[in-house]
Amino acid sequence: MIYLKMWSLAVVWISSLLVSAQAQGTASLWKGNDRSGRCQYSFTVDSPKEASCPSASTGPEMEALKARLGLLEVLVARLAGGEAPGTVAGAGLQEAHSQAMRDKAQLQREKTQLQREKDRLAQQVEDLQKRVAELQKEAERLRSRPCPQAPPPSVPQHDSGLRPGAGPSLSHLASRPGRTQGDTSSLRDSSWHYGGPAYQELKAEVAEVPAPSPENPEDNTGCGELLSVGEPVSHRKADSIAGKYGVWMQDPEPEAPYGPGMLWRVDTVGSEVRQLFGYEDMQQLSRGFPTKVLLLPEAMESTGAAMYRGSLYYQRRRSRTLIRYDLASESVAARRDLPHAGFHGQFPYSWGGYTDIDFAVDEEGLWVIYSTNKAKGAIVLSQLDPHSLEVLRSWETNIRKTTVANAFMICGRLYTVASYTSPNTTVNYSFDTSTSQSKAMTVPFKNRYRYNSMVDYNLVQRKLFAWDNYHIVSYDVRLGKQQ
Structure with missing residues (x-):
């Protein structure tokens, strides 16, 4: 309070000085006698509005003094809680x-x-x-529709995969009502039951297949040599980078509680691959709606897994250990090291991905495709006991594993794919375990999305399942005897 009073006195004193200075510049004193002879004094001050000439004493010093006085008035107003400055600041803030x-x-x-x-x-x-x-469903339906034109008698109409009397065909992943366990005829691809030559020619088949006959027992079993691979059909594209490559499977001999139409998928990008997704049918897989998600007790390595007789078979991460995971009990049912097998990038397929050990399933059982130091990188093929994972018998081939993009088994024969990126490549090599003979091939094969990281045979559908750069795809295949 004392400080405020001192400022107020200072302002009053400076104001008095200013008024005095202005008075000295504008006031005048006059002295004279009036009519009675008395001395009379007159004091005159100019009006500020009527003054015609500024005083000579009002120079830069006076203006500076006025500016200082204005600043002092503002300071006094703020110290005294004046309304004017605060009002302006408050209005700006508002x-x-x-x-x-x-x-x-x-x-x-x-x-x-x-x-x-x-x-x-x-x-x-x-x-x-x-x-x-x-x-896609409509395209599948149109493929399965029989050709309306009757073929010439001299042209073969069926391939060796035909099963006489199999009855009407259904969707490629739907089971027939009342189907008994082990009956896979209702799940055969209908395009091979009624496929006419016009349709086969449209698919650019590279060889003709003889009609089944009683004299040819191989035809009656549905087995034969690979003659052609159809156009890839995409069923779903992965939603994230985790699905750039992976593996999808169907159990040819399922066990309770899962039915024959059940499909399984694993996204294999990542250091801890442990999630196994199950889908009731292809429609649910295409829509991305799993009905079951299982967490594997040990991480999986790469895209070489397979499904067989109610179990998932896969390679444990960073090891040559084979694991059989029982789906019903959701636990590890068996484990065994694969003798001398390379692992974690020692003998992978050409695309990489630590694909050293690759499971496969066909009409003759469970197989594993790998290599060893003794084989010097050549493909070694072993048939396994599906219960204990014991190696039953083995074959050493003459093709290096790192030079092929992928491999699969059909009817006891090993087939390899030449490239995983080329849009138009070939199935370039086969090895027959019944004769231990190998030969070169040129069956056309397409990588539509140019990064095919998994190819496996599905004997239920008579198709190849593949995973091509985020896309889950399948290929029709045709088997028979070479002419």
């Missing part, structure tokens, strides 16, 4: 706050609008995915 609130409201409106747009686009994507799935 305007800034109002502007900030208006900007915030505008941003909120824009965010809401963007969210609506995002939801609309997401709905459009979902509708397009549904439409693509419907078109």
